[in-house]
Amino acid sequence: MNIRSKLYSALLAGAMLVSAGQASADDVIRIVSGYPTTTLDPARSAAAGNIETFGQLYARLVRRNADGSLEPGLAESWKISDDGKTVTLTLRDAKFSDGSTITADDVVFSLLRVRDLPDSAYSAPLQQMADAKALDPKTVSITLKTVFAPFIGNLEVFNTGIVSKADVEKRGEKEAFAGAPVTSGPYMVKAWKPNDRLSLVPNPNYWRTGYPKNDGAELIEVGDENTRVTMMISGDAHAVRGVPWSQVADLQSREGISVPLEPSTVIFMTLLNHARAPFSDLNVRQAAARAIDTKAVTKAMTFGHALPANTTLPGALDFHDKSNPGIAYDPAGAKSLLSGKAPADPLVILITDNPEAERLAVLLQAQWAVVGLNSKIEKVDSGVWWDRVPKGDYDAAPTWWYNETPDPDLALRWALCGSCGSKSFYTNYNNAKINELTEAAAAELDTAKRAELYRQIQEITTSEVSQIPLYYPPYANAYSKRVTGLMMTPSLQWTLEDAEIVQ
């Protein structure tokens, strides 16, 4: 035992010597997230980690300020024609990271490649664009297929960042984004180590003079949530994404760490498969929804840090109808709605294999069992989940989604519109009235009238239980108090360029 303890002491002493010899290189902001960066090409992915990265690399024509309202970005001004179908944008003097001027040609190229590349991951924000033309090096004219209220806002979405036409044409689509892309945003890539981290350095040519306010950042990928929390407490991270709800209070109570719980456009809900029995029956869907005590579920899942959801749209979106009473918790009513309709075979609740999804599924299963709706939980990895859900191979699938901009239009097209391509998030919910209202609301320029249309949409889809809304969680991100100005916007963008390390 003596020898062993001496050995340990010697090793520990050696390690301490090593630690004493290190310089503290604490000049870059380290953000730790479970979501990986897998590509640097804004057109080619709409997965969570990449969305965060694109915003740091590519500036958009417009930007959102701290309160969420739109302000000029690379476009210093814009004009909308009287018929509402032509948008003319004037670019400011700005340069790419390689020193070349950002011209109208680059803007047209960037927008058209997102709309037209056959492998563009998310062309929806620009689908209403009929054409984009460079009138002169500083002026872009965009014509729309129809009058489209969300268009300017959509020019702020993560994949509409401006890339260098000359560089992509010179190096080719693949090579231009392989490791050192020419950027227009606040940062350039210093080094990208896939599966590990993306190191960013300030883009000296970024159009916002004086930004970024820091010497660079590292976006570090750490899959394990406990490890992320440990890194936050130890000071290895300045910010971490996705703190487990059970550890939020502990982190909040620690000195030097804040967990501000910023509003997000995330909604947790459960998908119901309308294409097959039993959820093809409105009564069964309503029964399933009434059986669930969303307040209790919210509390159990998030330790009371989220708000119970009242409609099918995320609570932080513009035009979310706060006055909608939601679906009342009414197990007795659920039972009578179900009478004679409960299926003999258990329903399949399909979830991805993670503790949060499992807890949620167990809560749903228990509450449904009370009203006579039996179910079994099938746990699969996300690869299989995304294989089965689009094919409609499930009955219920508790999960979450978010919207990349405060305007509800893209959210509707993704989750509630049956004719917009994604079969209402693969629930197969398809109400012609909702499909019509989706287009009508997008074409309505009068804000009050738009609000009324979105109110109707939420009323119909909630009462028809297109999905069962559960809760609206804020972001559980933790920040070191050594960093100021850093937050995450509701649309999943870090305000990294505003962040500063205070000593």
Place this chain on the structure above:
Amino acid sequence: MSRAQAILMRLLHLIPVLIGITVVSFLLVKLSPGDPVRLMMGDRATEEAIAVVRAQLGFDLPLWQQFALYVGNLLQGDLGDSIRYRIPVAGLILGVMPRTLFLAGYVLCLAVPLTIILAVLAARHAGRWIDQAIRVFSVVGMTVPVFWLGVMLARFFGLELKWFPVAGYGETFLEHLHHLFLPALSTAIWLVPLLVRNLRASLLEQMGADYVTASRSKGLPEGYIFRRHVLVNSALPTLHLLGVMVAFLIGGSVIVEIVYAVPGLGSLMIGAVLGRDYNVIQGLTLFYALATVLVTLTVDILSTLLDPRVKL
């Protein structure tokens, strides 16, 4: 057969092994459900865009054609591109490999001396309190789950005492030593007991052998007999066990890599499996097979050096 010829033969044996591994790993990843393209492009990618990318990657071809293409590339030394990252698999593996090898080497540096000291102490004091204490340590070390131990060590030495970083790998050699100490220690804590039990048993067996009695009767000093004869003769079984464990560490340090956020081969494999990154999974599987064969060969060569009776 000379030693060089024997080594060459062993390397030639690699060929059928690699062919078998290639076929099995290809079929396993291709036949398992899940679509890498959907995972790469994100939730909102349209079915049309996904179909286009699947065609670009050749996933719409019949399985035998995909296999022929893969093997064709492989024969030219091309492991293909990662589906997720669109960069060559070989570069991806070589980029993270040093971290895992460093960690495996570090574990050996901690585990081997500790094993020898503890096993010798236990064997020479067999049945006495020191042997019992080492036995208790061994049982505890083997039964404590590595992920739990990892989290506990990180919280105690990293957060409370602040002696070691809780995550990452560092930039310089000294930083690597510092960052990887807790991961290496966590691994050594389950590895050492295994080796100690094994070595102690062989030591006891050899200590009772006739040649030891003969040496004693010649009047050789006890320490000399132990070092020169007993220890060397006992080392072989433990060396083979260690070889298997090293191969396992290179391929299987997944848990410590995840708990301590060391982006090595283990976490690359996990990411590749979850993201259905076929080419990375296959590339890593081939790499593991190669590493296992090479480690075994090294152990066999070392065995011939330790004991001339052993032939390759």
